[in-house]
Amino acid sequence: xxxxxxDLNYWVTIFLMIGGLYIIAAHGNMIKKLxxxxxxxxxxxxxxxxxxxxxxxxxxIIAPGFEVYSNPLPHVLILTAIVVGVATxxxxxxLVVRIHEAYGTIxxxxxxxxxxx
Amino acid sequence: MLAAHLPALxxxxxxxxxxxxxxxRRGFIGWLIAVVANWLAFAASIGLLFRVMNEGVISYAxxxxxxPIGIEYRVDMINVFVLLVVSGVGAVIIPFARxxxxxxxxxxxxxxxxxxxxxxxxxxxxxxxxxDAFNIFVFLEISSLASYVMIAMxxxxxxxxxxYQYLIMGTVGATFIVIGIGLLWAMTGTLNMADLAQRIPExxxxxxxxxxxxxxxxxxxxxxxxxxxxxxxxxAYAYAPAVASAFLAGTATKVAIYLFLRFFYTVxxxxxxxxxxxxxxxxxxxxxxxxxxxxxxxxxxADVKRMFAYSSVAQVGFITLGISMVSxxxxxxxxxxxxxxxxxxxxxxxxxxxxxxxxxxxKLEDMAGIGRKMPFTMAGIVILGLGLIGxxxxxxxxxxxxxxxxxxxxxxxWLVALILVASLITMIYVGRIVEVAYFRExxxxxxTLREAPLMMLIPAYVLVAATIYFGLDTEWSVGLAQRAxxxxxxxxx
Numbered sequence: 001x002x003x004x005x006x007d008l009n010y011w012v013t014i015f016l017m018i019g020g021l022y023i024i025a026a027h028g029n030m031i032k033k034l035x036x037x038x039x040x041x042x043x044x045x046x047x048x049x050x051x052x053x054x055x056x057x058x059x060x061i062i063a064p065g066f067e068v069y070s071n072p073l074p075h076v077l078i079l080t081a082i083v084v085g086v087a088t089x090x091x092x093x094x095l096v097v098r099i100h101e102a103y104g105t106i107x108x109x110x111x112x113x114x115x116x117x
Numbered sequence: 118m119l120a121a122h123l124p125a126l127x128x129x130x131x132x133x134x135x136x137x138x139x140x141x142r143r144g145f146i147g148w149l150i151a152v153v154a155n156w157l158a159f160a161a162s163i164g165l166l167f168r169v170m171n172e173g174v175i176s177y178a179x180x181x182x183x184x185p186i187g188i189e190y191r192v193d194m195i196n197v198f199v200l201l202v203v204s205g206v207g208a209v210i211i212p213f214a215r216x217x218x219x220x221x222x223x224x225x226x227x228x229x230x231x232x233x234x235x236x237x238x239x240x241x242x243x244x245x246x247x248x249d250a251f252n253i254f255v256f257l258e259i260s261s262l263a264s265y266v267m268i269a270m271x272x273x274x275x276x277x278x279x280x281y282q283y284l285i286m287g288t289v290g291a292t293f294i295v296i297g298i299g300l301l302w303a304m305t306g307t308l309n310m311a312d313l314a315q316r317i318p319e320x321x322x323x324x325x326x327x328x329x330x331x332x333x334x335x336x337x338x339x340x341x342x343x344x345x346x347x348x349x350x351x352x353a354y355a356y357a358p359a360v361a362s363a364f365l366a367g368t369a370t371k372v373a374i375y376l377f378l379r380f381f382y383t384v385x386x387x388x389x390x391x392x393x394x395x396x397x398x399x400x401x402x403x404x405x406x407x408x409x410x411x412x413x414x415x416x417x418x419a420d421v422k423r424m425f426a427y428s429s430v431a432q433v434g435f436i437t438l439g440i441s442m443v444s445x446x447x448x449x450x451x452x453x454x455x456x457x458x459x460x461x462x463x464x465x466x467x468x469x470x471x472x473x474x475x476x477x478x479x480k481l482e483d484m485a486g487i488g489r490k491m492p493f494t495m496a497g498i499v500i501l502g503l504g505l506i507g508x509x510x511x512x513x514x515x516x517x518x519x520x521x522x523x524x525x526x527x528x529x530x531w532l533v534a535l536i537l538v539a540s541l542i543t544m545i546y547v548g549r550i551v552e553v554a555y556f557r558e559x560x561x562x563x564x565t566l567r568e569a570p571l572m573m574l575i576p577a578y579v580l581v582a583a584t585i586y587f588g589l590d591t592e593w594s595v596g597l598a599q600r601a602x603x604x605x606x607x608x609x610x
Contacts, residue, residue, distance in 0.1 A: 017296075024285060037288055044295055051303040073308075077251050081295065084258045088288050091262055095269060095281045102274040111278055 009050045016043035028108040030099065034092045041085045048074045048081070120164060124177035124190040127161040127200065128243045130154050135235035144227030148215050151231040155238065159208040162200040169197045174610070176248070176311075184248070185309035191248030193610065195383075195601040199245045199375040202456055206367040206463045206580075207238050213467050213576035214360040217474050221272065221358070230270060234360065236263035241372045250298045250308045253376065254291060257340070261287045264369065267361035268353050279352035286339060286349040293336030294376075300329035301384075310384055314610050318386035326385075333380050334396055341373035343400075343437055344407035347430045354426035359470020362422065366429055367463030371455050374436055378451075378605055387608025392443045400441035405535055407434030412542040416549070421479045422469055424546055425462065428505060431539070432458045435520060438536075442523050448602035449595065450519035456594050457512040457587060461504045464580030468497045471569035471577065476562060481549065486559030488551075490566035493574055495554050497581045502547035504584045507540050512587035515595065 004011065016039055023036025052074035060072040096106055103111050119126075134154030138147040168175055169192055177190040192200075214234070218227050240260020244253050265287070269280035302308055304325050305316045320326055335346075342350045350370075354362045381391050391397065411430035418424035436458070439451030469479050471494050476483060488495040500511070507517035517540065524532040559566070568574075587594050 021289070024289065030281065033285055037285060040289070041292055044292055044299065047296060048299050048302075080251075080255055084255065087262055088258070088284065091265060092281065092284050095265070095277060095284065098269065099277045099281060102277055115275055115278065 009046060013043050013046040013050070016040070016046065030096045030106040030108065031093070033108075034089055034096070037092070038085065038089055041081070041088075045078045045081060048078050120168065122177075123161050123164050123168065124175060124192055124246060125179065127158060127165065127204075127246055128190075128239055130157045130161065131235045131239040131242065135232045135239065138228050138231040138235060142225050142228045144219055144222070144224045145215075147228040147231040148211075148218070151214070151235055152211050154235055155204065155207045155211045158238065158242065159201075159204040162197070162204045165192050166197050166201060168192075169194060185307050185312040188252055189248040189309055189311070190246050191311060191610070192246060194597070194604050195378065196245045196375065198452065198456070198597050198601050199372060200242060202371060202459045203238070203241050203245060203368045206459050207364060209576050209579050210360060210363050210367070210463060210467065213363075213470070213573055216570050216572045217359055217470055220474070222270075226270070230267065230358075230360075233263040233266045233270075234364065236260070237267065237364065237369075241368050244372050245375055248310045250301065250310055250313065251295075252308075254295045254298060257291050257294065257376075260369070260372075261291060264353075264361070264365055267365075268357040270361070271356040271358050273356045275352065276356035279349075279356045283349040283353045286346075290336045290339030290346075293332045293339070295336075297329040297331075297333035297336060297380075300325045300332065304329075310379070311610050313384050314386070314608070317384055318390065321385055321390055330381075330385065330394065330396075334377075337373055337377045337380065341370050341377060341437075342430055342433055344403050344411060344430060344434060347407070347411070347433075350430060351423055351426040354429065354466070355420055355423035359466060359473060362426075363463045363466035363470065366426070366466050367459040370429065370433055371459050374433070374440075374451070374455055378440065378448075382605040383608055383610045388443045388606040397441045397443055400437050404434040404438035404441060407431055408438070408535070408539040409542070412539060412546070416542065416546045418546075419481050421472075421481055421484065421550060422466070424481075424550075425465055425469070428543065428546065429458075429462055431543070432462070432505070435516065435536075435539075439520055439523060442527065443606075444523055444526060445599075445602055445606060446519060446523035446526050448605055449598045450516060450523050452598035452601050453519055453591075453595055454516035456598065457504070457516045457584070460580050460583050460587070461501045461513060464501045464577055464584065465498060465505075467573070467577040467580070468494050468501070468569075471573040474573065475566055475569055478562070481553055483560055483562055484550070485553050485557040485563065486555075487563050487566060488555035490559060490563055491568050493578075494569050497574075497577055498554075499547075499551060500581050501584055502550065504588070506543045506547055510585065510588050512584045512594070514588055515591050519595070 020036045020040025024033050027033055052071040054070045057068040057070040058066050060069040100106050103114055131154045134150050138150050175192040178184055179188040218230055237260045240256045243256030247253055265280045265284045269277055339346045354366055408431050411427045415424045415427035436451045436454050439447045473479050504511035504513035507513040521533050
């Protein structure tokens, strides 16, 4: 149990990663797929942020009385990754709107049926 | 002064030109900006090539922040070759873009289209030139997001679902890549690739690094459309506008192949380490399946654009086959075919765009008899098709020659036989088009057909001429590829 708790953030990362991928693969609804994609991307944010935390360290702002700081790099990287993620989901949702206009449905199997005709 | 900043200009020029197109909102001005930006980017690539030839590896500190802390742009023999392919193919395609785009879209949409095109170009050039692993991910997403938009602008409603599918699979691929990069960073504390290349080889047997290797292999394979991760490609290329099909078929998968070589040869430590992993064996098997399965599926396609999209999957198989051999000749074959295939496929998709422009369809049955109505367009498709087969006198022959040479070097006669049979299947689907276009009576649609406009034919014929030229004079293409292959095997960066 202690082993589990010590690496809790990594277990959460793995859970979100697999959960997100499963939703993408298993769901036929195009919006649900995007939700899965978003969860999958979120797991990566945790993966990057976890090793950046230095135990006992404070926020990386130089101030008297503090010697140990956390690593600021992952926060900068993940800020960029979040922006990329937002752009991807926004574009994905816009495409789903257009697909709904063109096909009248956003279910994967129904769209495929219509395309086969 | 200007020469010192060439690595930055290579990416900054198209990046700044993209919002300019969006601001003007005029089709013609947008096109003009795109042409100028793309040609300047091509000039920057040529300038970089001369600098690399004279000075060796160029290291450029972005914004004056010294690497490895700051972002470094690093140009060597390998990526300058890819930069030339990407910006060069773009420089030929963009004059072609005007006629078809102006006929289909209103002013605003044209401007947006050129904006997306320039962003895709920026992203692909950025992935290739940067020496920072996280920077790769950011540029990869810039180019991918722009490509999804371009694909969704196709005239068929299936373009929308193709773009959606590509978005899902492309994002999963990019996320896999960033997971791999994250694990490498957690193990070494650096994101600079030259720095990684020094630190990773010592710890490349540890579990997190091997996990990173697996994530990167799957993520990049998705992006380069290695069989069976190619499912996004056929529809995306088939239903995208002609300009997008030609540009993406010529460059996007090629940049992913470069990325693969960069990570697995340079970062993880040369050919020796790569050969010790199970990846070459997997690549060998999957490449052979790709060559046969994708070519066979191509034979039975009714839509010619879709046929050549499947052919792209098969041709990527030839490139990955070269990579899987982990030898000088194999890597040379891969690099040469990367170059030759970019030219041939971009040319074919441009000429199919011309057929679409006049005929309004690229269905095989509709193309009956158009050989007499559009003689130059069809002749171009036939020459480029011969190149894909690997006929002597075309650049495709040079690629096949080197790949057969690489197989012979290892005494793998069975592989030589397989390569030749796969080329024969290519001949079947190219032959089908020739048969329909030249030996059948024109369909009702084709009777009143005219030859494609010169604005479309001339750029396409530049690529047709290049296919023949690089089939006869191999000094330049093979010479550069050989130097790149030697650098890859040694793992120098």
